[in-house]
Amino acid sequence: MSLVRQFSSLEEIRAVVGFIDDNPVGEHDFSGFVGYYRLKDSLSCCVRDGIGLCGQRHQFGFVVRLKDDTASIVGNECASTKFGANEHYRSSRQEMEKKLALRSKLAGLENVLQNRETSESLLAQAETALQRIQEFKDELERMLGPLIVKALSSMAKNSDGRVVARTITTRFQKDKDGKIVDREDNVEDVVVGRLPSLSALDAQRLRDLSDRLVAAKRAFSRIDTIGRRPIAKEVTYLSSTISRIEPTGGEIAKMSAQIKSFLASDLGLLSFLSRNHKDRVQAVIYAHAKNGQMISKAVAETWLEQLTEATRKRLGVSAVRPV
Numbered sequence: 676m677s678l679v680r681q682f683s684s685l686e687e688i689r690a691v692v693g694f695i696d697d698n699p700v701g702e703h704d705f706s707g708f709v710g711y712y713r714l715k716d717s718l719s720c721c722v723r724d725g726i727g728l729c730g731q732r733h734q735f736g737f738v739v740r741l742k743d744d745t746a747s748i749v750g751n752e753c754a755s756t757k758f759g760a761n762e763h764y765r766s767s768r769q770e771m772e773k774k775l776a777l778r779s780k781l782a783g784l785e786n787v788l789q790n791r792e793t794s795e796s797l798l799a800q801a802e803t804a805l806q807r808i809q810e811f812k813d814e815l816e817r818m819l820g821p822l823i824v825k826a827l828s829s830m831a832k833n834s835d836g837r838v839v840a841r842t843i844t845t846r847f848q849k850d851k852d853g854k855i856v857d858r859e860d861n862v863e864d865v866v867v868g869r870l871p872s873l874s875a876l877d878a879q880r881l882r883d884l885s886d887r888l889v890a891a892k893r894a895f896s897r898i899d900t901i902g903r904r905p906i907a908k909e910v911t912y913l914s915s916t917i918s919r920i921e922p923t924g925g926e927i928a929k930m931s932a933q934i935k936s937f938l939a940s941d942l943g944l945l946s947f948l949s950r951n952h953k954d955r956v957q958a959v960i961y962a963h964a965k966n967g968q969m970i971s972k973a974v975a976e977t978w979l980e981q982l983t984e985a986t987r988k989r990l991g992v993s994a995v996r997p998v
């Protein structure tokens with residue numbers, strides 16, 4: 676494919692074979708693009724205007740080939756407004772834009788290759804972090820019942836992190852002898868605490884992140900074989916895939932931070948996320964395990980009773996239980 680040249684001075688432009696100063700270009704003289712320029716100094720546009728030249732001063736324009744094989748210059752604005760209707764001009768321009776886009780992507784790839792070590796170490800870090808997240812999720816699912824995991828997932832989606840419990844406040848009516856004649860239960864759901872939300876429980880999201888890392892890894896191995904005749908589509912794919920390493924790593928790091936703050940929070944609250952007693956005891960065991968303490972079921976039972984009682988007192992109610 677022919678190159679689109681970039682000119683950075685009038686001298687360079689004048690060196691183009693067949694270039695003539697003040698060479699008038701009409702719409703039907705246009706044969707093709709030689710290249711483009713963005714200069715600090717302005718040049719005078721050579722589009723034919725009546726019997727003279729347009730003469731508009733401009734800094735961004737094109738070196739064009741005429742049908743008589745000479746070359747001249749055209750300002751960007753005139754090119755669009757005066758030649759824009761010409762089919763041949765339009766397709767040449769599109770072709771040039773494509774080549775320019777490809778070139779800037781190749782430059783992007785070049786840049787990626789120069790920072791390859793950094794990118795690849797970012798990729799490796801992200802892979803390790805994602806693996807730890809997956810392990811955390813597997814362990815959570817293994818140790819807690821499905822009800823609690825489901826509750827945590829829905830908390831992650833609603834992202835408010837509130838742990839709600841049902842409280843019952845009982846009032847007794849007594850007669851003048853102190854004998855209970857009536858009782859009234861007032862039921863109210865209250866927030867007993869908050870747990871940081873875990874986006875790590877979103878399996879689809881974990882798969883997406885993993886897919887992106889796998890694609891980046893493949894891109895690195897393919898980039899070496901691209902050679903000198905790059906295919907635009909492939910270059911686009913590779914540079915976009917590799918450029919996603921950093922944001923993907925960022926998302927993964929955010930997830931890891933969530934897990935860290937989850938583990939540092941009051942995990943006893945997990946026992947309020949299921950009504951199932953076995954789940955609640957399991958939650959207590961998990962909370963202790965994450966604190967480095969292995970406890971038996973019996974100890975967990977006692978702990979759960981104490982927690983419930985402490986929560987009841989703190990809230991000033993007659994009874995408290997999961998919703």
Ligand SMILES: [Zn+2]
Binds near residue numbers: 722729730731750753
């Ligand atoms: Zn002009």
